[in-house]
Amino acid sequence: GENVEQHPSTLSVQEGDSAVIKCTYSDSASNYFPWYKQELGKGPQLIIDIRSNVGEKKDQRIAVTLNKTAKHFSLHITETQPEDSAVYFCAAKPGGSYIPTFGRGTSLIVHP
Amino acid sequence: NAGVMQNPRHLVRRRGQEARLRCSPMKGHSHVYWYRQLPEEGLKFMVYLQKENIIDESGMPKERFSAEFPKEGPSILRIQQVVRGDSAAYFCASPLSHRLDTGELFFGEGSRLTVL
Numbered sequence A: 001g002e003n004v005e006q007h008p009s010t011l012s013v014q015e016g017d018s019a020v021i022k023c024t025y026s027d028s029a030s031n032y033f034p035w036y037k038q039e040l041g042k043g044p045q046l047i048i049d050i051r052s053n054v055g056e057k058k059d060q061r062i063a064v065t066l067n068k069t070a071k072h073f074s075l076h077i078t079e080t081q082p083e084d085s086a087v088y089f090c091a092a093k094p095g096g097s098y099i100p101t102f103g104r105g106t107s108l109i110v111h112p
Numbered sequence B: 001n002a003g004v005m006q007n008p009r010h011l012v013r014r015r016g017q018e019a020r021l022r023c024s025p026m027k028g029h030s031h032v033y034w035y036r037q038l039p040e041e042g043l044k045f046m047v048y049l050q051k052e053n054i055i056d057e058s059g060m061p062k063e064r065f066s067a068e069f070p071k072e073g074p075s076i077l078r079i080q081q082v083v084r085g086d087s088a089a090y091f092c093a094s095p096l097s098h099r100l101d102t103g104e105l106f107f108g109e110g111s112r113l114t115v116l
Helices: none
Strands: A004-007 A010-014 A019-025 A030-038 A045-051 A056-059 A062-067 A072-077 A086-094 A106-111 B005-007 B010-013 B019-024 B031-037 B043-050 B053-056 B065-068 B075-079 B088-095 B105-107 B111-115
Touching (some): A004 A086, A019 A086, A019 A106, A030 A062, A045 A062, B043 B065, B043 B075
Parallel strands (some): A010 A106
Antiparallel strands (some): A030 A045, A086 A106, B005 B019, B088 B105
């Protein structure tokens, strides 16, 4: 089955800096790569996703990039704010499967 | 996270007791996923159900755990004879779209089980 590795496990930045979280996946059939944000005590919320027919997608201060050859994808947050502090999860889903596999999560801390 | 309703939000059980967690998907949807989040770990897939049918239970532990989604009422994740290692947050998710293969999931707020 699919295996997703996520790094780093913890990321600490100053307000206004950029943050980058990286994930790798194992199944070359994966074609859907969502990112979720989980605030303390809450459920994960989908913040952005990318499909294998595109290499980059942007939504205001967040962007995702995908390199299918290397089987890795990344989340980029620019101009970080304290409210960006949360745990972020990447996931990958093979085509033909209904089940996304999640990474272990990155705890992002943005210091004011 | 309006739409996917989970209860209870918090549940405390003693070792050996049973835990029942309930989930109602987004209105108009008939499929649910259950994921487990252990402390300091990611979300682990457990089971994927539609009403009256288990589609994929490849992530369910072989013993003590069961899930159902009856024709009427919520989906239920049942853990019998709980042990301390079952302490975790259990999340239910509903597909965002009626196209089930897109992979877009909408999660509930979770049920946090503590086993004493």
